[in-house]
Amino acid sequence: MFIPDPHSHARPAEVQVRHLALDLQVDFASRTLRGEATWQLTNHTGATELWLDARTLTVEAVLLGGPAGELTTFELGPDDPVLGQPLRIDIHPDTRVVTIRYQTAPEASALQWLSPEQTAGREQPFMFTQSQAILARTWIPCQDSPGVRFTYEARVRVPAHLLALMSAENPQQLSSVGEYSFRMEQPIPSYLMALAVGNVEFMPLSTRTGIYAEPATLPSATHEFVDLEKMVGAAEELYGPYRWDRYDLLVLPPSFPFGGMENPRLTFVTPTILAGDRSLTSLVAHELAHSWSGNLVTNATWNDFWLNEGFTVYFERRIMERLYGRPYADMLQVLGHTGLHHTVAELGADSKDTHLHLDLAGRDPDEGLNEIAYEKGDYLLLTLEHLVGREKLDTFIKEYFARFSFQSMDTVSFVAYLRRELLDKEPGLEQQLQLNAWINGPGIPAVAPPVSSERFAAVEAALQSWQQGTPAATLPTVEWSSHEWVHFLHGLPKNLTQAQLTELDVAFGFTNSGNAEILSAWFPLALAAGYQPANAPVEQFLTKVGRRKFLVPIYKALLATPGGPEQARRIYARARPNYHSVATSTFDTMVGQIV
DSSP: OOOOOTTOOOOTTTEEEEEEEEEEEEETTTTEEEEEEEEEEEESSOOSEEEEEESSOEEEEEEESSTTSEEOOEEEOOOBTTTBEEEEEEOOTTOOEEEEEEEOOTTOTTEEEEOGGGSSSSSSOEEEEOOTTTTGGGTSOBOOOTTOEEEEEEEEEOOTTSEEEESSSOOSSOOTTSEEEEEEEEEEEGGGOOEEEESOEEEESSSSEEEEEOTTTHHHHHHHTTTHHHHHHHHHHHHOOOOSSOEEEEEOOTTOSSSEEOOTTEEEEOGGGOOSSSTTTHHHHHHHHTTTBTTTEEESSGGGTHHHHHHHHHHHHHHHHHHHOHHHHHHHHHHHHHHHHHHHHHHOTTOGGGSSSOOOTTSOGGGGOSHIIIIIHHHHHHHHHHHHOHHHHHHHHHHHHHHTTTEEEOHHHHHHHHHHHTGGGSTTHHHHHTHHHHHHSSSOOTTOOOOOOHHHHHHHHHHHHHHTTOOGGGSSOTTOOHHHHHHHHHHSOTTOOHHHHHHHHHHHOOTTOSOHHHHHHHHHHHHHTTOGGGHHHHHHHHHHOOOHHHHHHHHHHHHTSTTHHHHHHHHHHHHGGGSOHHHHHHHHHHTOOOO
């Protein structure tokens, strides 16, 4: 059964795609992909039309029966600013295969084409995709809904000196002729389609894990992710076997707009987590957890996004606890809890956008990509753990993943399953949990248990000591992780003086830190106080890094300073070519459209 998806023109209940054979030529000169998408179909109703999603695609021809089949008629419908265009194809009731010859546009939103200067090595170009949430339709004509799953194979031709990788079985060495074949035998939704092409090398970490990265980045990446196999093992111990064969990471250039993207078999990650001390690897635990919550059991529509992210955040912290202890995981929980309260305050305590079950019809589903889905979803599970105990909750989650593997789940069906398998077995439990208040109510239900961190308590004591006159250089910070530093910076007063900023900077080297988490917490404080030594590093950071999470607070702080809007527009004009469309869609509005 297909849940109606407000973000797709497709009609999979009538005709559903089952398997994709993709044949693409990657052209860096024109910044386009060109080739064929051959879909195997299941016609549930004897329909004579196939409906797909497309956006900024040039469709050259459609053939029935395969690449050598008969030409058929098709129509690209009106262009919706959010959904793109419906692609309607005339088929026969017995049509089982359709081939679409097409070409992408240079401005295709899923694709980012980087010049050599925008890469770590600065010698070869790079291209990568970001299909989530509804951008797969900008590089593949498809049924672009998370409720539709398919297997795929692909042949991709690239310049001979570059390596091509996909969310599939991947090569580990260059092809001498620049041609690569891929296969994904487990069915996936379209948002998990991924392609990257660049000067990339591979380093194995275990028999089933490894790192792809530019040669200049590979040594630091292999050092940072040395515990990758341990993470996979810890995840399996918690919630069952890893079902995707290999788990590799691809470290992308800095322009990648997210921390990570959980493409099956090949997680894309930002180089901003290469802190040198392995203190930011919880992001990898998060993307790994998606191999169960999201990739294995997928939200049916983007209104159900919390079913992906809430479970994943909870799972991520359980992995980190198993590897590094409860005090470490508690820090992550407190940081997430703080972010949740900030998001609720920004959206409004009564806003429907703070419900777990969202209504994003008519809007870009990226508007639901915030701490509500992630942290409120996690907080619901944390509350459930508090009420029933870990053992019962773990049993429930493990069976949930096993029962609904390679299927989609909507919120209404999940609530019914949760009641049947857990809540109804203990009279009064649902009332204690206040389930409906979590799912369909605003803000954070009062029943939520408090969160705390003993390591953060020590940070807060140091912060208080400094504010009472203890020199910064004498504070007990030697063993602090990135998380403790971020908590320290977030706890500082917003009206710091120049002298205070200077003392902190001299003692701890914040302005010249190589840690993006620390910089994104420090720079807003420095900008608010007009701290001149930070100005050049701020501009350098904004023009180099494309991760939206870090850019938003810095641009907001810059825009709030005297003369800041003009400065922000100047920096953004320079930085914008380095940002992915996912980021520019945010900053074009925030900073101002730069033509």
